[in-house]
Amino acid sequence: MSAHASSAAATWRVGGTEIACLVDGGGRFGADVFPSADDETRAARLAAAGLEAIDTVYNAYLLRHDDGGIDLVDTGCGTAFGDAGGALAGQLAAFGIAPAQVNRLIMTHLHGDHAGGGTRDGAAVFPEAELVLHAAELPRWQGVDAPGGRLLAAMAGRIRTVADGEDLGRDLRSWHLPGHTPGHMGLRFGEDLVLVADILHSEAMQLPDPACASRYDDDAATATRTRLAALEEIVTRGLLWSGSHMLGPGKFARLTRDAGGYRRIAP
Numbered sequence: 163m164s165a166h167a168s169s170a171a172a173t174w175r176v177g178g179t180e181i182a183c184l185v186d187g188g189g190r191f192g193a194d195v196f197p198s199a200d201d202e203t204r205a206a207r208l209a210a211a212g213l214e215a216i217d218t219v220y221n222a223y224l225l226r227h228d229d230g231g232i233d234l235v236d237t238g239c240g241t242a243f244g245d246a247g248g249a250l251a252g253q254l255a256a257f258g259i260a261p262a263q264v265n266r267l268i269m270t271h272l273h274g275d276h277a278g279g280g281t282r283d284g285a286a287v288f289p290e291a292e293l294v295l296h297a298a299e300l301p302r303w304q305g306v307d308a309p310g311g312r313l314l315a316a317m318a319g320r321i322r323t324v325a326d327g328e329d330l331g332r333d334l335r336s337w338h339l340p341g342h343t344p345g346h347m348g349l350r351f352g353e354d355l356v357l358v359a360d361i362l363h364s365e366a367m368q369l370p371d372p373a374c375a376s377r378y379d380d381d382a383a384t385a386t387r388t389r390l391a392a393l394e395e396i397v398t399r400g401l402l403w404s405g406s407h408m409l410g411p412g413k414f415a416r417l418t419r420d421a422g423g424y425r426r427i428a429p
């Protein structure tokens with residue numbers, strides 16, 4: 163495994179796959195997103211992280227497999243949040259990837275900042291891709307007038323639902339991480355690297371206190387149990403990880419314990 167720069171995107175090679183983290187856009191979460199943290203706590207955690215506000219970015223991942231297959235994990239928000247996103251298309255182009263070359267669109271879940279870039283004016287942006295998502299995510303969004311519902315409608319007939327731990331080929335497996343949404347899932351690459359999607363919305367707020375839930379979690383209690391278990395596995399097994407809202411140029415990290423919580427460390 164090695165990290166190297168390519169098209170200005172953070173990349174990591176694991177097994178026969180090169181993973182590139184593509185940043186579709188970003189924004190700021192309001193103070194109300196973490197209701198358990200009072201003003202003083204929030205200010206202290208942001209100061210410790212060198213932030214002035216609860217900044218976020220919308221990460222997606224391009225998977226280029228040595229056998230020529232191309233997967234995309236999430237799509238960013240596209241035009242769903244106005245001009246907050248939409249950079250994904252240009253980043254794919256910088257890798258020489260046209261939308262029709264994407265074989266599989268693997269969705270961690272169908273919130274707008276992940277699914278918004280999958281449709282444009284109701285049409286599928288990735289016309290040849292199979293849509294892969296956890297089975298529990300389908301009923302959450304089917305028929306819903308939101309980016310996730312529109313993505314399901316646009317890609318009807320080429321949707322594959324998966325369970326936890328399902329073999330997606332190329333040493334890639336699904337990792338059900340329920341709570342944020344019912345079918346929220348991460349991905350495991352061999353035994354080395356995991357994508358954890360939205361178990362964290364703000365490392366600054368949640369790594370020091372993993373019980374700090376986001377109001378975007380459908381089921382905060384389940385999401386908190388999931389977050390605690392996932393972070394504990396990452397630190398115990400020394401896994402590399404990346405998250406959908408991970409800030410900074412370095413998009414692949416490890417984790418260490420720190421004062422009752424956790425801290426991101428360099429890979």
Ligand SMILES: [Zn+2]
Nearest residue numbers: 273342360378
């Ligand atoms: Zn989400």
